[in-house]
Amino acid sequence: MNFEPKLISVFSERLLQWYSRHKRDLPWRNNRDPYAIWVSEIMLQQTQVRIVIPYYHRFLKRFPDLATLAQASLDDVLKLWEGLGYYARARNLHGAARAIVQDRDGLLPDTYRGLLDIPGIGPYTAAAVASIAYDEACAVVDGNVVRVLARLLGINLPYSEKGAKAIYGNAADELLPQERAGDYNQALMELGALICTPVAPQCRRCPAQAVCKAHLTLPDPAVLPPKVKKKERPHHDIVVGVVWRAGRFLVHRRPARGLLGGLWEFPGGERRPGETAQTCAKRKIEEKFKIAVRVQEQLAVIQHGYTHFKITLYAFQCTFLSEQARPPEHVVVRWVTAAEAERLAFARSNQKILETLANPDV
């Protein structure tokens, strides 16, 4: 794209001035420690600021520097991440910290290119850390930036469209001032978060009002960027059991990768069509864990949504009857008390079961 130089300078100057007056006081803006900024940017991936804030405080209190994080166990890191979602972020952050201590003398790369080599750091996060922590002049492109650029420049393309990444990326590069890139990047995202919002943007308060193509030419600037329709999410019935044996119940750890990787959960599985929930619980638990159980009363029914599907979770009380001589393979099992379970990281849906166990209300 070819922008008039005037648009570029007017936009960045007004944006930075607006930012200096209206920016939120966010915890990661209080220092320029590359490690702290890295942690914040990983947490902020696809996650709103207000959700991240308490997690960020707890994380930096518990793991104040890269070496401390590297020494921690993955279980401890996952426990702190519990409920935040996208757990590969925590696994990558922890693994990267260990690799950096081992191979790089504990120092995070200090360039955009170098940062891209770190697991969990992609184009956005590399540009964010490089510009904010190291003053490198590289442009971030996140959901906020795409929305602001689409409206400012009248780009009528969903970011997911073929070739759209390059168009938005080039636009962001051309608008980026060479000075104060970190402040500029944060200002652009702040504008998207506070003014140029997905619905009902506050154009009246926008510092770019006078140069914004959408505001100047469209009845409703919010039509940009164009929405893409989402596929509907399939639904599954999942049945799990709380299997009691001498005051403890059975939990197992999910495989290290994939959905909810590394988190703990109650045993169970998907109900087949025509199968009762009780039969399903018995079948799933006995097959996988090589034990015999009796399924008892229903404990909870939980609705839960994931990115690509929805589940209804039926939880049943169960009692342990007997076990086979040969233990199950490739399954990490632990019999825990309620107090011990509190120290393990559970998926959100399973946390609701734990809460029911703790407060057997009604």
Next chain:
DNA sequence: AATTCGGGGGA
């Protein structure tokens, strides 16, 4: 190029 990865809050 598409799909997979969580969970929550606001409209």
Next chain:
DNA sequence: TCCCCAGAATT
């Protein structure tokens, strides 16, 4: 309900 959030890795 639906949408989308300071995206990255995998297929």
